[in-house]
Structures are given as C-alpha cells and as structure tokens.
Amino acid sequence: xxxxxxxxxxxxxxxxxxxxxxxxxxxxxxxxxxxxxxxxxxxxxxxxxxxxxxxxxxxxxxxxxxxxxxxxxxxxxxxxxxxxxxxxxxxxxxxxxxxxxxxxxxxxxxxxxxxxxxxxxxxxxxxxxxxxxxxxxxxxxxxxxxxxxxxxxxxxxxxxxxxxxxxxxxxxxxxxxxxxxxxx
Amino acid sequence: xxxxxxxxxxxxxxxxxxxxxxxxxxxxxxxxxxxxxxxxxxxxxxxxxxxxxxxxxxxxxxxxxxxxxxxxxxxxxxxxxxxx
Numbered sequence: 001x002x003x004x005x006x007x008x009x010x011x012x013x014x015x016x017x018x019x020x021x022x023x024x025x026x027x028x029x030x031x032x033x034x035x036x037x038x039x040x041x042x043x044x045x046x047x048x049x050x051x052x053x054x055x056x057x058x059x060x061x062x063x064x065x066x067x068x069x070x071x072x073x074x075x076x077x078x079x080x081x082x083x084x085x086x087x088x089x090x091x092x093x094x095x096x097x098x099x100x101x102x103x104x105x106x107x108x109x110x111x112x113x114x115x116x117x118x119x120x121x122x123x124x125x126x127x128x129x130x131x132x133x134x135x136x137x138x139x140x141x142x143x144x145x146x147x148x149x150x151x152x153x154x155x156x157x158x159x160x161x162x163x164x165x166x167x168x169x170x171x172x173x174x175x176x177x178x179x180x181x182x183x184x
Numbered sequence: 185x186x187x188x189x190x191x192x193x194x195x196x197x198x199x200x201x202x203x204x205x206x207x208x209x210x211x212x213x214x215x216x217x218x219x220x221x222x223x224x225x226x227x228x229x230x231x232x233x234x235x236x237x238x239x240x241x242x243x244x245x246x247x248x249x250x251x252x253x254x255x256x257x258x259x260x261x262x263x264x265x266x267x268x
Contacts, residue, residue, distance in 0.1 A: 167203070
C-alpha cells in the first residue's frame with residue numbers, strides 16, 4: 001500500500017486519484033474531529049470539505065514533519081475553531097477543581113449530566129459551548145482517540161498538563177450538560 | 185457537600201482529582217485500593233464517578249460515527265484546478 005506521504009507528494013504533482021485516496025483513508029477521523037467542534041452538521045460538512053480542499057491546494061507545502069493525518073487534523077481543528085467567536089463568560093482556567101466538580105453535579109445530581117450526554121445532539125451542543133482549548137483536548141483524546149502523551153505532544157504540553165486539562169474540560173462539559181438539562 | 189470528608193485515607197476532593205486516572209485504569213494498585221475504599225463508603229463520590237465514567241464512555245462511543253453519505257463523494261475526483 002502506498003504510504004500517505006507518497007500519496008500527498010503525488011497529489012502535489014496534480015494526481016487527483018492520490019488525493020481521493022487520502023480522503024478515503026482519513027475522512028472518518030477528520031469528520032469526527034470537526035463534528036465535535038462545530039455547532040451543526042451543516043457547518044461540520046463545510047469545514048470537512050474545506051479541510052480537504054485546502055490540503056489539495058497546499059499539498060506542496062507539506063514539509064513531511066509528522067504524519068499526513070496530523071497535518072489534516074491540525075487544519076480541520078483550526079478551521080472548526082474559526083467557526084466560533086470567542087466564548088463569552090468563559091470559566092477561569094484556574095477555578096479550583098472541586099468547584100468544577102460542584103458545577104458538574106458532584107454532591108448533588110451528577111446523573112443529570114450523564115443522562116443528558118446520552119443524546120448525541122445534546123452532547124455535541126454542550127461540547128460546542130466549551131472554550132476552544134476544552135474542545136480541543138476532548139476532541140483529541142475522547143473523540144479522535146489520541147493517547148494522553150500524543151495529545152500532549154500535539155499541544156506542546158507536558159503529559160501531566162494535558163491530563164489535567166482534559167479532566168477539567170470534561171468536568172466543565174458535565175457542568176454545561178447539567179445546566180442544559182435544568183433549562184429543559 | 186463536604187469535600188473534606190476522609191475515607192480510605194482520601195478526601196472527596198482527592199478522589200475527584202484522580203477520577204480521570206481511575207476511569208483510564210492507570211492508578212497504581214495502592215492508589216486504586218484507596219479510591220475503592222473511599223468510594224465504597226461515599227455515596228457522593230460513587231455516584232459522581234459513575235456519571236463521569238458514563239460521560240467519557242459516551243464521548244468515546246462517537247468514535248464509530250460515520251461520515252455522512254455522499255459528503256466525500258462531492259470531493260472525490262472533483263479537485264479544482266490550482267491557480268498557479
């Protein structure tokens with residue numbers, strides 16, 4: 001099987017079938033990445049297509065550092081992030097962990113967040129309300145399935161910093177899910 | 185709730201801080217024993233741990249989500265001419 005790097009170089013030389021193969025190989029992970037970071041299916045579709053079109057146009061700019069998959073995912077993340085304006089009232093990064101826990105239902109009704117998460121649209125809508133940093137770490141680790149150390153490397157963090165960020169992001173997600181459940 | 189309650193040598197807030205590692209199954213045997221002892225006697229932490237694990241599992245279930253039908257077909261073999 002031709003490796004991704006060779007395919008991308010062929011695509012850079014104008015080989016459309018090589019680009020087709022790159023789409024076939026990576027469409028699943030790119031889709032999951034953008035769907036978890038956008039407010040609607042329509043926006044996700046737009047970002048998905050834009051990601052691969054940009055990859056096609058800029059195939060000759062890939063420097064061969066890291067994998068083609070991570071190059072695509074990096075573009076997808078940036079494009080998805082651009083669909084969001086800066087969130088208002090973003091929680092302070094250094095709120096004590098137990099306060100995040102309380103908002104997530106610790107000591108009261110944690111089941112509300114878990115029950116709300118069962119509905120996929122509710123879950124995705126809650127994810128979309130998180131800050132870009134929170135969406136990114138949950139996207140990398142829980143949606144795309146990267147390991148903690150892989151996510152840390154992609155984000156330029158230590159493994160422990162990535163771990164703490166992920167844990168806090170999940171608690172904030174539970175807080176949003178619980179708040180949304182209260183509003184219904 | 186009382187985040188300072190101590191069971192198994194851990195306060196509730198200590199358990200909260202380790203929940204992610206608990207869910208990942210990466211606690212050392214000693215840490216795991218302490219968390220399990222705490223959770224066995226603390227309904228709040230048991231309930232919260234189950235909810236947290238449920239949300240993580242739900243997020244990860246979307247790994248199986250498929251690309252919408254026809255979406256990539258709109259790209260395949262239809263790559264535009266490059267402007268250069």
